[in-house]
Amino acid sequence: MGQKVRLLKLPDELEEIERLIIPGGESTVLKKLMQFWGWEKAIYDFHESGRAVWGTCAGMILLASRTGDPRLDGLGLMDIDIERNGYGTQLDSFEEGGDVVSGGKTSRTSMVFIRAPRIARVGEGVEVLGRLNDEATLVKEGNALASSFHPELCEDTYVEQIFLSV
Numbered sequence: 001m002g003q004k005v006r007l008l009k010l011p012d013e014l015e016e017i018e019r020l021i022i023p024g025g026e027s028t029v030l031k032k033l034m035q036f037w038g039w040e041k042a043i044y045d046f047h048e049s050g051r052a053v054w055g056t057c058a059g060m061i062l063l064a065s066r067t068g069d070p071r072l073d074g075l076g077l078m079d080i081d082i083e084r085n086g087y088g089t090q091l092d093s094f095e096e097g098g099d100v101v102s103g104g105k106t107s108r109t110s111m112v113f114i115r116a117p118r119i120a121r122v123g124e125g126v127e128v129l130g131r132l133n134d135e136a137t138l139v140k141e142g143n144a145l146a147s148s149f150h151p152e153l154c155e156d157t158y159v160e161q162i163f164l165s166v
Contacts, residue, residue, distance in 0.1 A: 001160055011042030019052040019163065022059030024114065024150055027084065030058055031072055040075060047077050052143045052166040060146035061117050068120075078141045079123025086118020087148070098132040098149075100158045109158050111137060111149035119148060129162060140166065 008014065020043065022030075034040050047053050055063040064074035066081040074082070087094075098111040111132055119136045122128060130138025130147065137148040138159060145166055151159035 001157060001164070003164070011038050014042050014046045017051075019166075020046060020054070021163075022053065022055040022062055024057030024059060027058040027061040027067075027072055027117075030062060034062070044075055044077070047075075047144060050143055052145070052163065053077060054145040054147070054163045054166070056147050056150055056152070057114065057116055060119075060148060063144055063146050065123070066121075077144045078139065078146055079126050080119055080139060080141075080146065081121035083118040083120045085115050086120070087113045087116040090115045096132060098130055098137055100130040100138060100162070102129070102158050102162050107156075107158050109151075109156050110154040111151075112153040113149050116148045130159070138162075 006017070014020065043053065053063065061067055061072060061082050061084060062074050063077045064080050064082040065076045065078065067074055068083060093114040095110055095112045097108050099106050100109045119139065122136050122139060126139050126141045128136040129140055130136070139146050143166055145163050147159060
């Protein structure tokens with residue numbers, strides 16, 4: 001999409017970027033590594049400075065207010081509650097078409113769910129931009145975006161375009 005990207009290893013490298021994507025993976029491991037290396041405060045400060053943050057799958061869990069698991073209390077950057085593995089185990093992973101709203105237009109897009117978290121509650125200030133059936137799968141609050149699914153595994157770039165406009 002014409003964007004310059006880089007892998008960050010240390011929290012102070014956040015000063016060199018405008019947008020941050022927190023990827024999927026194992027949320028408990030990500031949380032422990034974030035605590036060990038001091039990423040929590042750095043990401044919180046990054047977000048507070050007005051720069052955009054996007055969490056996909058496990059990254060969404062880390063942005064949430066509540067996770068139902070005290071070991072995984074999120075950064076609280078989004079007023080959402082998450083149910084870990086809400087769509088099932090690794091064996092239950094699936095791809096299905098869902099709706100994404102971008103620029104006032106609703107588009108059908110493929111959504112890949114891999115041991116994905118389910119959004120159990122959406123707070124008042126949170127905008128639902130994507131749905132699978134009647135469930136929120138893509139949400140935005142201020143300069144934070146979160147997706148239950150993995151848009152990077154899909155052909156279209158609807159969600160990436162939304163992130164670039166945050």
